[in-house]
Amino acid sequence: MLGEVLYAFLDFSKASEEAQKAVTLDDSKSDYHLLLGNSLSGLLDSAGMFKKMSLARQIKVEFERAVAQSPKSIPARAALSEFYAEAPGIVGGSMDQAIDQARQISALDAVEGHYAMAAVYLNQKKSAEAEQEYKAAVAADPRRAKSYVQLAFIYIQEKKDSDAPPLFKHAVEVDPQYLPGYFGVARSDLLSGQNLDEAERFLKKYLGRWPEEGDPTWANAHWRLGQVFEKQGKKDLAVAEWQEALKLAPNYKAAQDSLKAVGK
Numbered sequence: 001m002l003g004e005v006l007y008a009f010l011d012f013s014k015a016s017e018e019a020q021k022a023v024t025l026d027d028s029k030s031d032y033h034l035l036l037g038n039s040l041s042g043l044l045d046s047a048g049m050f051k052k053m054s055l056a057r058q059i060k061v062e063f064e065r066a067v068a069q070s071p072k073s074i075p076a077r078a079a080l081s082e083f084y085a086e087a088p089g090i091v092g093g094s095m096d097q098a099i100d101q102a103r104q105i106s107a108l109d110a111v112e113g114h115y116a117m118a119a120v121y122l123n124q125k126k127s128a129e130a131e132q133e134y135k136a137a138v139a140a141d142p143r144r145a146k147s148y149v150q151l152a153f154i155y156i157q158e159k160k161d162s163d164a165p166p167l168f169k170h171a172v173e174v175d176p177q178y179l180p181g182y183f184g185v186a187r188s189d190l191l192s193g194q195n196l197d198e199a200e201r202f203l204k205k206y207l208g209r210w211p212e213e214g215d216p217t218w219a220n221a222h223w224r225l226g227q228v229f230e231k232q233g234k235k236d237l238a239v240a241e242w243q244e245a246l247k248l249a250p251n252y253k254a255a256q257d258s259l260k261a262v263g264k
Helices: 002-008 013-026 032-043 050-068 074-086 095-108 112-124 128-138 146-158 161-174 179-192 196-206 216-231 236-246 253-261
Strands: none
Touching: 002 013, 002 032, 002 146, 013 032, 032 050, 032 253, 074 112, 074 253, 095 112, 095 179, 112 128, 112 146, 128 146, 146 161, 161 179, 161 253, 179 196, 179 216, 196 216, 216 236, 236 253
């Protein structure tokens, strides 16, 4: 649990230490291996070339063990699929194996299978194919709010911003407990310069619960809330939000730039 907390706060080094202790105490738990693999993945960006290769091989082992010990674990298979899609062949990457894991996920949950396949396509920079996967996820289960949010973010990536707001709003209607929908609506309000009170309310709602894996970060949400306050003429509140974003993510350039722009 300590490793999970440290991982959530992006302290990947200490998280990997705690996860390794858990694995040493009990090697049979899929979740322990998954946490160790995820934590080691977080160290890749700051590692040198040879260290990256060593880490990648260990990450592969941990994710494969996580799947072997819990074959029906969708998070474990999704992590392994992502590894296979992203890693170079020299350390075990394989697009065929990435797709195979996505198919295995589909057998467990059709919607999650579409998510996994979309992730593979996004890794290949095939946003149009990823868009079709999220559309298929919507068709497979129209009550799954995540599908609408992910499809909206694909539209944003494809520079089709005007197509995103209705999807964010529909996600909130479909599942009022799915907080990324509120983040999306707030983002749309902010960028349009309209409904800023709603944007403020929804971002505060989003900040009421720690985001799940893959959701917009709290640092991003604090930065966006700062932008809302800036548009409302509340400079001191805006600065406080941007400073909070930097406490959570010290290298967050967007918050740094916003503070610099107001002389802070």
